[in-house]
Amino acid sequence: MVSALYAVLGALLLIKLSWDVVRLRSMYRVSYGDGGFTELQSAIRAHGNAVEYIPIALLLLLFLEMDGAETWMVHLCGLIIILGRLMHYYGFHHRLVRWRRAGILATWLSLALMVAGNLWYLPWELVFSLH
Numbered sequence: 001m002v003s004a005l006y007a008v009l010g011a012l013l014l015i016k017l018s019w020d021v022v023r024l025r026s027m028y029r030v031s032y033g034d035g036g037f038t039e040l041q042s043a044i045r046a047h048g049n050a051v052e053y054i055p056i057a058l059l060l061l062l063f064l065e066m067d068g069a070e071t072w073m074v075h076l077c078g079l080i081i082i083l084g085r086l087m088h089y090y091g092f093h094h095r096l097v098r099w100r101r102a103g104i105l106a107t108w109l110s111l112a113l114m115v116a117g118n119l120w121y122l123p124w125e126l127v128f129s130l131h
Contacts, residue, residue: 001065002065002071002074002075002078003058003061003062003064003065003074003078005078006058006061006078006079006081006082007058007061007062009078009082010054010057010058010081010082010085013050013054013082013085013086013089014047014050014051014054017043017046017047017050017089018047020043020046020047021040021043021044021047024037024039024040024043025040028040042092042093042095045092046088046089046092046093049088049092050085050088050089053081053085053107053111054081054085056111057081057107057110057111057114058081060077060111060114060115060118061074061077061078061081061114063118064077064114064117064118064121067117067118067121067122067123068121069117069121073113073117076113077110077113077114077117080106080107080109080110080113081106081107081110081111083106084102084103084104084105084106084107084109084110085103085107086103087099087100087102087103087106088100088103088104088107089103090103091103
């Protein structure tokens with residue numbers, strides 16, 4: 001199952017982002033919130049942003065694959081979402097708005113492709129079945 005690869009990559013990215021938050025909380029001795037530390041604020045938001053997008057993207061990717069989409073399409077959407085999230089993280093981490101913008105555009109493109117693909121491959125006869 002191709003989507004499992006991207007679920008693993010998404011989980012690894014979430015682990016990395018979580019680790020960044022934990023490391024900075026420990027370094028600044030902040031248990032709750034951000035303690036006013038800009039670096040910690042950025043790490044929290046980078047993690048939060050990934051948590052907001054990765055789960056729905058992986059769900060759409062799994063459904064796309066289960067609905068019978070071509071393998072290349074599943075790979076394309078998976079690659080775009082992972083690259084988009086990595087670009088967004090890089091831009092957040094290095095304060096490069098261009099990279100953040102490119103990352104979110106790639107994320108939105110991937111989501112739009114997966115929504116369209118799911119609508120295309122959806123077994124409509126089962127959706128509207130009266131059984």
